[in-house]
Each structure stands twice: as structure tokens, then as C-alpha cells.
Amino acid sequence: MAIHVTEQLRTFLLSILLGLGAGVLYDLLRAVRLRHPRLTAPLDLLYCQAVGLAVFLFVLRQSDGQLRGFILLGGLGGGVLFFSLLSRPLRPVWDFWMDRWMELFQFLSLPGRFCAAVCKKFAFQAKTLFYFLRKYATIHIEGVWKPLRKGGMSHGKARQTRKKEKIR
Known part of the structure; x- marks a missing residue:
């Protein structure tokens, strides 16, 4: 198995583009997070999953599943390049x-x-x-005889008035 420098250089440049893409995605999600702070945690989770999947597929495709240091360095460099040169001028575009x-x-x-x-x-x-x-639906019937309670007296006001009469 021979080491091809041109293939590694091409992979390094592609990893820089991957870092630039991750920076663009982060900047787009930042525009949403600034307007809706409640969505910060779900959008950060979405960002981590998307970038993790992209790096996984990139490493799987470009270097046959071998994670190499220059790939991570290129991705990090691409992100730093985006945030230092392009993030501030593109912010009004994202807001628009x-x-x-x-x-x-x-x-x-x-x-x-x-x-x-x-x-x-x-x-x-x-x-x-x-x-x-x-x-x-309630039918109010007035003037109908109601059965007396136990003891022959009704409960309530009538009973209290009779007791008061007995006391006097």
C-alpha cells in the first residue's frame, strides 16, 4: 500500500471545504437561534448530529474509514477560515x-x-x-307535596323555627 501525497492533499482540501460547510450551517442556525431562543438546544443537537454524520461519511468515503489527523485539522481550519473571513459579511444576508x-x-x-x-x-x-x-333540562316543580324526613319533620329552616318556639 503506497502513500500518495496528491490523494492526501486532495482529501485535506476537501476537509477544508467540509469545515466551511459546517461553518455555513452553524451560521444559518445562529440566525434562527437569535430570533427564537427556545430553539437553541434542539438546533445545537441538530447541528452536532449533522456535522457528526457528515464527518463520518467523509472519513468513510475519502480515507476508507481511517480517521487521520490532517482530516480533523482541515475541518477545523475550514471552520476557522469561515468564521474569520465570511461570517460577519454574510450575517445580513442570513438575516434577510x-x-x-x-x-x-x-x-x-x-x-x-x-x-x-x-x-x-x-x-x-x-x-x-x-x-x-x-x-x-331541569324541571322545577313547585307546590308539590314533599315527603317528610324521619321523625315527621323536614330538615332545614322549618325544623329550627319549631325548636325555637318550644324553647320560649
């Missing part, structure tokens, strides 16, 4: 496109928000209807 994506998302979610508002109104009306449904 993030704003356009948010406008598109809001436009496409209009039917869903309309349906949610209508369903909320229906739910409120149904709640009000069922809240008063027992009142509507």
Missing part, C-alpha cells in the same frame, strides 16, 4: 433570508390560524351551551 422565510411561513399559516380561531369560537359556544344545558 430569515425574514423572508418567516414572512412566507406566516403567509402559508394563515389558513391554519383562521381555522384555529374558528374552532376556538366554536369551542367557547359549545362550552357555554353545555354549561347551561343542565339548567335548561
